[in-house]
Amino acid sequence: xxxxxxxxxxxxxxxxxxxxxxxLHVQVQEVxxxxxxxxxxxxxxxxxxxxxxxxxxxxxxxxLDIDVQxxxxxxxxxxxxxxxxxxxxxxxxxxxxxxxLPSAYWxxxxxxxxxxxxxxxxxxxxxxxxxxxxxxPVGQLPHVTVARIPEVVGEAKIATPLGxxxxxxxxxxxPEEAGTPGAPLWRARSSLGAWExxxxxxxxxxxxxxxxxxxxxxxxxxxxxxxxxxRGQLPENVAAQLQNALEPLDALFVELTVEDTGGLLDKExxxxxxxxxxxxxxxxxxxxxxxx
Numbered sequence: 307x308x309x310x311x312x313x314x315x316x317x318x319x320x321x322x323x324x325x326x327x328x329x330l331h332v333q334v335q336e337v338x339x340x341x342x343x344x345x346x347x348x349x350x351x352x353x354x355x356x357x358x359x360x361x362x363x364x365x366x367x368x369x370l371d372i373d374v375q376x377x378x379x380x381x382x383x384x385x386x387x388x389x390x391x392x393x394x395x396x397x398x399x400x401x402x403x404x405x406x407l408p409s410a411y412w413x414x415x416x417x418x419x420x421x422x423x424x425x426x427x428x429x430x431x432x433x434x435x436x437x438x439x440x441x442x443p444v445g446q447l448p449h450v451t452v453a454r455i456p457e458v459v460g461e462a463k464i465a466t467p468l469g470x471x472x473x474x475x476x477x478x479x480x481p482e483e484a485g486t487p488g489a490p491l492w493r494a495r496s497s498l499g500a501w502e503x504x505x506x507x508x509x510x511x512x513x514x515x516x517x518x519x520x521x522x523x524x525x526x527x528x529x530x531x532x533x534x535x536x537r538g539q540l541p542e543n544v545a546a547q548l549q550n551a552l553e554p555l556d557a558l559f560v561e562l563t564v565e566d567t568g569g570l571l572d573k574e575x576x577x578x579x580x581x582x583x584x585x586x587x588x589x590x591x592x593x594x595x596x597x598x
Contacts (some may be wrong), residue, residue, distance in 0.1 A: 307381050309372040311388055312411075312425075314434065314446045315397035316367040319344075319359065322395070326355055329390035334476075338492055346490070349502055353380050364428075364435035365447070366400065389414040398446050400425060405461035412438075415444055422455050442594055456519040465507050468551040469499040475547050490539040500529035505555045508593060510561050518597035524575045530588050556588075563591035571594070 317325075323339045326332070338353035340346075342360065355378065355401060356446035358371040376379060382390065388399040392414040396400045403410035413423040428434040439451045439554070476484035483491045504526035512518050533552065537545055571592040 307311045307374050308372070309370070309384050309404060311370040311372065311391065312362070312366040312400040312403060313368045313370065313391075313395065314366055314395045314399075315395075316361070316368075316395065317359070317395055322357060322368075322370065325394040326357060326372070328394050329382070330355055330389060332378060341417060362435060363432055363439040365425075365450070385412065385420060387413070388412070389418065389420060392416045393418070395402075397427075398444055401459060404463060407457060407461055407503050408459050409438070410455075410461070413440060413444060415446075419444075422458060424455050437480055450534050454517065454519075455484050455513050456522070459515045459517070459519055460522050461505070462503075464503040464504040464515055468501050469495070469502045469521065472498055472551050473548055476544065479543070490536050491544065493536050493545060494540060494544070494548055496533040497529040497536070498548065500526050501533065503552075504529075505562070507563050508597075509558060512597045520574055520596075520598045523598070527575075527588055529587060534586055559588060560591065562593065564594045566592040574598075 319339050323334065323337050326337050326339070327334050327500055330337075332354055332547050333393060335350070336354040337357070338350040338355065339357040339359060340349055341358070354375045356373045360369045360371075361367065362369045372387070379576070384401045388401040392399040396416050398416065399414045400411045401414070403412050405420070409424050409426055410501055411423040411425045413422045413442050413477060419442055421440055423437055423441075424439040426436045426438055428436070437447060437450050439453055439455055441452070441454055444450065473484070476491050476495055483489045484495060486492055504523070507513065507518065533548065537548065539550065566589075571589070574596060
């Protein structure tokens with residue numbers, strides 16, 4: 307397994323070697339750590355753990371490209387190895403998040419905290435890393451803004467089994483229109499996926515981030531609106547499939563929400579009264595408490 311980590315403090319070859327020995331439960335002779343100054347002829351090519359180190363610029367100091375052979379057991383996740391390395395080497399460690407955003411990272415601290423981080427890489431001859439924001443305070447980063455990072459919530463990988471079945475049906479029966487942006491079938495597929503993501507994340511207590519941006523919540527309610535708007539433009543068999551998917555999702559949404567009798571949701575989402583007549587019943591229910 308390969309791990310790509312960034313450390314805030316500069317590390318020596320010996321420090322990284324000792325940390326990997328302890329974190330991966332291997333012998334020191336089974337670890338090979340090298341940097342740009344290492345003599346390649348002196349490397350241990352039979353090692354179970356290879357690590358390429360490089361000095362980098364900006365808010366981080368060291369880049370680690372770690373390759374762990376299958377013979378090493380157990381194989382930690384990237385989060386587990388980053389957390390263990392942070393404790394052992396006494397430095398905060400960054401590792402890439404699963405979302406498809408180049409700026410999305412997690413940061414593990416030496417005292418056991420794992421928090422979101424937004425990291426930007428500059429273009430140029432030498433890569434320069436800037437930690438723009440973290441979601442929890444980090445002692446080594448007193449200058450960095452502490453605030454939520456909303457864009458990663460929308461990019462979270464959320465399972466949508468009902469939407470997947472619906473999309474597969476469209477692909478089999480109407481492959482061309484289902485893949486044409488803006489076409490009714492395409493709109494139905496994408497809107498159902500967005501609605502199911504909202505309901506699934508609500509059911510999981512807003513995991514993995516533990517909160518939900520109000521702008522994204524509004525967009526997902528609007529996706530439910532689009533399903534009503536497009537329903538009459540669908541072939542009869544597709545409309546039936548859509549209804550089959552919506553029934554359990556709508557029922558779960560009702561179970562997870564309360565009547566918005568005081569109009570709190572309207573106020574939070576800045577909905578205008580003029581839009582009330584054409585909106586669905588889902589605008590009249592809200593999570594309790596609100597997740598943002």
